[in-house]
Amino acid sequence: MGDGPTWTGLKDLEVFRLVGRGDFYDLFYVPFSDAVHGNIMGARQEVIQAKTGLISVGPRFPGRILGWVVQASADALIVGLRQIDQQFALAVDAKIDPLQREVFEALNRYAASKSFRDDDFV
Amino acid sequence: MDAVTIEEVPAPAIPNDQRQLLDTYRNLTREAVSLAGPAGKTANASPANFIVFVLFGRLVQLGRTIRIVSLLGYAHEAQALARTSLNVMADLLFIRQAEPDRRALLHALYSQKRRRTAEKGRVKHGFLTQADYDRWDKDQTKKEEEALKGFL
Numbered sequence: 351m352g353d354g355p356t357w358t359g360l361k362d363l364e365v366f367r368l369v370g371r372g373d374f375y376d377l378f379y380v381p382f383s384d385a386v387h388g389n390i391m392g393a394r395q396e397v398i399q400a401k402t403g404l405i406s407v408g409p410r411f412p413g414r415i416l417g418w419v420v421q422a423s424a425d426a427l428i429v430g431l432r433q434i435d436q437q438f439a440l441a442v443d444a445k446i447d448p449l450q451r452e453v454f455e456a457l458n459r460y461a462a463s464k465s466f467r468d469d470d471f472v
Numbered sequence: 473m474d475a476v477t478i479e480e481v482p483a484p485a486i487p488n489d490q491r492q493l494l495d496t497y498r499n500l501t502r503e504a505v506s507l508a509g510p511a512g513k514t515a516n517a518s519p520a521n522f523i524v525f526v527l528f529g530r531l532v533q534l535g536r537t538i539r540i541v542s543l544l545g546y547a548h549e550a551q552a553l554a555r556t557s558l559n560v561m562a563d564l565l566f567i568r569q570a571e572p573d574r575r576a577l578l579h580a581l582y583s584q585k586r587r588r589t590a591e592k593g594r595v596k597h598g599f600l601t602q603a604d605y606d607r608w609d610k611d612q613t614k615k616e617e618e619a620l621k622g623f624l
Contacts, residue, residue, distance in 0.1 A: 357582030358566060362559070369565035374558055382555035385548065395548065400476045408481040409545020416490055416547035420497050423538050423554045426561035430531040431504045433564045437524045437572075438511040449503050456496035463489035 371429075378422035413469030417460055424453045486543060494539050501535045519623040520572035523579055527564050531557055577623060584616055 358365055366375035384391035395412075399405045428450050435442050460466055508528055515525040534557045541550045567575040588609065594600040600608075617624065 357563075357579050362562070365562045365566055369562055369569055371562065371565065374561070379555060379558050382551040382558070385551035386555055403474055403476050405476060405478045406481040407478060409483045410548060411484065411487060411490060411545040412548050413487075413490070415551065416493065416542055419538060419542065419547050419550045419554045420493055423535055423557045424497055424500055426554075426557040427500060427504055427531050427535050429561050430528045430564055431508060433524060433568055434508045434511050434528050437521060437568060438514060440507070440510060442507045445503075445507055449500055453496060453500055456493055460489060460493045463493075465487045465489045 374422065374425070378418060381418070382422070411465070413463075413465035413467075417457065417466050420460075421457055424457075428453070483545060486545065490542070494543055497535070497539050501532055501539070504535075505532055516622075518573055519576040519580070519620070520567060522620075522623065523567060523576035524564060524572075527560050527567075530560050531564075534560070573623075577620070580616075580620055580623075584613070587612060 356362070356365075360368070362379065363372075363375055366372050366379065381391075386392070390397070395410070396405050428446065431446055431449075432443070434440065435446065508525075511521075511525055511528075515521050534553050538550045538553045538557070541547070541553065563579060567579060569575075591600065591605055591608065595602055595605045
C-alpha cells in the first residue's frame with residue numbers, strides 16, 4: 351500500500367474508466383462533485399437568488415436534480431446488486447432485470463412530469 | 473448596492489410526481505435487500521465475499537438516506553450522498569474485476585490507514601492526547617482484526 355490519496359492508488363476518473371463506467375463519471379460524478387466541494391457551481395442556486403435580494407433556505411424540491419440523483423443512485427444500487435449476484439452465485443439475474451426496467455420506466459415518466467419539465471435549473 | 477437577505481421558508485408539500493418517483497426507488501431498495509439477503513450466509517467465506525457484502529450494505533443505507541432527504545425537499549444536498557454511492561459502486565466493480573480477495577483486503581486495510589491519519593490530526597491540534605490516541609488505536613485495531621479474522 352503506497353502513500354496515495356486513494357486505496358487503489360488511482361484517481362477516481364481512472365477507476366471509473368477502468369471498470370467501464372466512464373459514463374457515470376461524466377454524467378453524474380462531475381456535477382455531484384461540484385455540489386460536494388461547495389464551489390460556485392454548487393452554489394448556483396444561491397447566486398441566482400441573491401440577485402433577487404433574497405436567499406431562501408429550506409426545502410426546495412428541485413425537479414431536475416432529483417431525477418439525476420435517483421437515476422445515479424438507483425443505477426449504483428442495481429450495479430451493486432448484480433455484483434452480489436455474481437460474487438455469491440445467487441442466480442437472481444432474471445429478477446434484477448424487471449427491477450431495473452421498473453426504475454427506467456419511472457424515470458422516463460418523471461422526465462415528462464411537471465417537476466422535471468418546469469425546472470430550468472440544472 | 474441593494475441588500476440581500478437570507479430567510480427560512482416553510483416546507484411545501486412534496487410534488488406528487490416526485491413522490492411517485494421516490495416510491496419506485498423505495499421499492500428498488502427493498503427488493504434489492506430481499507434478493508441479496510441469502511449472500512449473507514457466506515459473507516465470511518472470503519475477503520472478497522466479506523467486503524462485497526459490506527459495500528452492498530453501504531449502498532443500501534445510502535439509498536435509503538437519499539430517499540428520505542429527497543422526500544424532505546433536499547435533493548440538491550442529496551447529490552453528496554449520490555456521489556458516495558457512485559464511489560462505492562466503482563470500488564465494488566474494481567474489487568471484482570481482478571484478484572478480488574487481494575483487492576478486498578487492500579480496501580479494508582486502507583480504511584485502517586485513513587482512520588489513523590484522521591485521528592492523528594486530532595492529536596496534532598490538541599483534540600486528543602497521544603495517550604488517548606494510543607489506547608483508542610489499540611482498541612480499534614483489535615476490532616478491525618476481529619472483523620478480518622482468518623483473512624489476514
